[in-house]
Every structure is written in C-alpha cells, then in structure tokens.
Amino acid sequence: MDKDTLDRLRAGESGAFRDLLAAYRDKVVSTCFRFLRNREDAEEAALDVFMEVHRSLSSFREEAELSTWIFRIAVTKSLDLLRRKKRKKRFDALLGVRTAAVEMESLPAAEEAGPEQALEARERSRILQDSIDGLVENQRIAITLSRIEGLDARKIAEVLGTTAPAVDALLHRAKENLKKKLSRYYARTAPKEPNDGP
Amino acid sequence: MDRKIQRKTASKSVDTAPPRSGGQAAMTTKDDIEREVSATLSGLDQKTALAARPDFDARLFARLEQGNSRRRSRFTSFWRLPVLVPAAVAVMLALNIAAAVVVFGKTDQRVTPRQQAMAALAEEFEMNSISTFLDVN
Numbered sequence: 001m002d003k004d005t006l007d008r009l010r011a012g013e014s015g016a017f018r019d020l021l022a023a024y025r026d027k028v029v030s031t032c033f034r035f036l037r038n039r040e041d042a043e044e045a046a047l048d049v050f051m052e053v054h055r056s057l058s059s060f061r062e063e064a065e066l067s068t069w070i071f072r073i074a075v076t077k078s079l080d081l082l083r084r085k086k087r088k089k090r091f092d093a094l095l096g097v098r099t100a101a102v103e104m105e106s107l108p109a110a111e112e113a114g115p116e117q118a119l120e121a122r123e124r125s126r127i128l129q130d131s132i133d134g135l136v137e138n139q140r141i142a143i144t145l146s147r148i149e150g151l152d153a154r155k156i157a158e159v160l161g162t163t164a165p166a167v168d169a170l171l172h173r174a175k176e177n178l179k180k181k182l183s184r185y186y187a188r189t190a191p192k193e194p195n196d197g198p
Numbered sequence: 199m200d201r202k203i204q205r206k207t208a209s210k211s212v213d214t215a216p217p218r219s220g221g222q223a224a225m226t227t228k229d230d231i232e233r234e235v236s237a238t239l240s241g242l243d244q245k246t247a248l249a250a251r252p253d254f255d256a257r258l259f260a261r262l263e264q265g266n267s268r269r270r271s272r273f274t275s276f277w278r279l280p281v282l283v284p285a286a287v288a289v290m291l292a293l294n295i296a297a298a299v300v301v302f303g304k305t306d307q308r309v310t311p312r313q314q315a316m317a318a319l320a321e322e323f324e325m326n327s328i329s330t331f332l333d334v335n
Binding site: 027054147182187 | 235237241242244248254257258
C-alpha cells in the first residue's frame with residue numbers, strides 16, 4: 001500500500017493524496033487525540049500533519065516506511081501543540097488571565113452491553129489516559145503508539161529513532177509505572193474498611 | 199464513577215465476604231485494587247479509533263489551496279514592490295557598463311603603438327601574415 005501510494009503520489013496522480021488521506025485520516029486523528037485529549041485540537045494537529053505530508057512528499061527519502069514517517073510527524077505536531085498550550089496556560093496564569101478550562105475528553109469505549117457498562121468503560125478509559133499523561137515523554141509516546149493498530153515495536157522504534165528492543169524495554173517500564181500509578185489511584189479511592197485503621 | 203467503584207468495592211467486601219479479621223479485610227481491598235488495576239490496564243489492548251469529522255477532507259483541501267495561493271501571491275507581490283523595478287533596471291545598466299568597460303578596455307590595452315604601425319604597413323603593402331609566411335617558405 002505504502003509503496004504503491006508513494007509512487008502514485010510522486011507521479012502526480014490525481015486521487016492519490018485522497019487515498020492516502022482515507023488510509024491514515026482516522027489513525028492520525030486518533031493518535032493526535034491520545035496526546036491532546038481534545039477533538040478540536042486533535043483535528044487541528046491532524047490538518048497540520050497532512051499539510052506537512054503534502055508539502056514534504058517530494059523530499060521524503062524512503063529511509064522509513066511512509067506510515068512511520070506520517071506517525072512521526074503526527075507525534076511531533078501533537079507534542080508541539082501540547083507544549084504551546086502549556087506555555088500559553090502558564091503565561092496566562094502569570095498574567096492572571098482566567099482561561100476557560102478545557103475538558104479532557106476520552107476516546108469512546110468499545111461497544112458495551114448496556115449504558116452502565118459503557119459509562120464504566122468510559123470512566124476506566126479516562127483514568128487510564130490520566131495515568132498515561134503522567135508518564136515521562138518517551139514512555140508516553142511509546143505506549144500511545146503501541147495502541148495504534150499496526151504499529152509494532154519495530155515501527156515505534158523508527159518513529160522514536162531507537163531500536164525495537166529499546167522500545168520493548170520502554171513499554172515494559174511504562175506498563176510497570178502505569179500499574180503503580182493506578183494502584184495508588186485505586187488505593188486512594190478505595191473505601192476504608194472499619195477494621196482497617198490503626 | 200469513582201464513587202461507583204467505591205460503592206462496588208465496598209458492597210463486595212461488606213455484603214459478600216464472610217466476617218473476618220482486619221488483616222483479611224486489607225487483603226480483600228488489595229485484591230480489589232489489583233482487579234481494578236488490571237481491568238483498567240486491559241484498556242491498553244483496545245484499539246479504539248476516533249473518526250475524523252466528515253468535513254475534515256474539505257477543510258484540509260481548502261487549507262492546501264489557501265497555502266498555494268498565498269505562496270503564489272507572495273511571489274507576485276515581490277515584483278510589485280515599487281523599489282524593485284528601478285533597482286532591477288539600475289543593476290542591468292551597471293552590468294552593461296561594466297561589461298563594456300572590461301571588453302573595450304582590454305582591446306585598447308592589447309594594441310600597442312608598434313602593433314598599430316605594423317598593421318598600417320601591412321595594409322599599405324597589402325600583405326597579410328599568412329601570405330608572407332608562405333612566400334618565405
């Protein structure tokens with residue numbers, strides 16, 4: 001798919017960019033969303049990603065696969081936007097400007113049996129995403145990319161500019177840290193047993 | 199939801215568990231926490247994708263077109279700057295003058311008075327270098 005699409009794009013075939021868009025649109029939006037947790041921002045970042053792809057296709061040297069290159073741009077654009085937003089937030093706080101709090105959204109949960117289960121799954125997804133946001137940057141990127149269909153350790157390694165074993169180690173550490181964070185969270189929210197206290 | 203999980207955890211440990219000591223209660227809470235953690239972590243395996251809005255493609259192509267026209271207008275507006283045309287004419291003139299000075303200046307330097315005299319003599323006797331050379335040999 002990648003090679004064929006790339007050849008057609010370079011040949012200037014009309015419709016090739018639309019095909020590329022159809023193949024990667026939702027994946028890129030989802031990737032951006034997992035970093036930014038806001039649909040508006042995610043689509044904004046995704047638009048930037050495809051504009052960059054369109055602009056730089058001629059200079060793409062095929063050192064990596066097309067998909068890897070696109071995801072690398074998506075990660076960079078998302079993190080850039082996230083940093084800009086954080087900087088603006090800090091600057092606004094410094095100036096005492098009150099900005100409207102943007103609600104952190106979570107991805108829709110998979111189809112559940114009933115509304116209660118759906119709500120529970122959605123809440124679990126939010127808790128998980130909060131914990132992922134608390135990880136260090138490279139662990140956060142690795143675990144976020146690992147949740148994208150078709151992105152294995154080798155491709156994640158290409159995006160991060162490292163090796164597949166390093167990504168495996170990164171994912172392992174990320175999962176351990178997530179486990180710790182979630183345990184702390186549930187321990188905080190768990191009800192106190194009557195005989196539990198000192 | 200947190201309250202719901204709490205409620206669930208509490209109801210599990212209060213309603214279904216038999217009477218027990220403090221240690222057992224702590225153990226159950228720990229088990230519950232582990233269960234919640236693994237249930238939440240199982241969300242990592244869900245490859246849920248967020249679909250872009252239907253107008254995404256239209257927005258993208260509009261922006262690409264906007265970018266192209268901006269680039270085009272930047273190029274044309276460059277030549278619309280009032281200083282540029284006179285400046286370009288001045289540069290062309292300066293180049294022409296410089297080229298003329300170099301070419302004619304060098305020609306003048308090459309022709310010495312002796313060469314001029316030789317040329318005049320050759321013209322007078324209707325001689326040229328080739329015929330002279332051939333005659334001698």
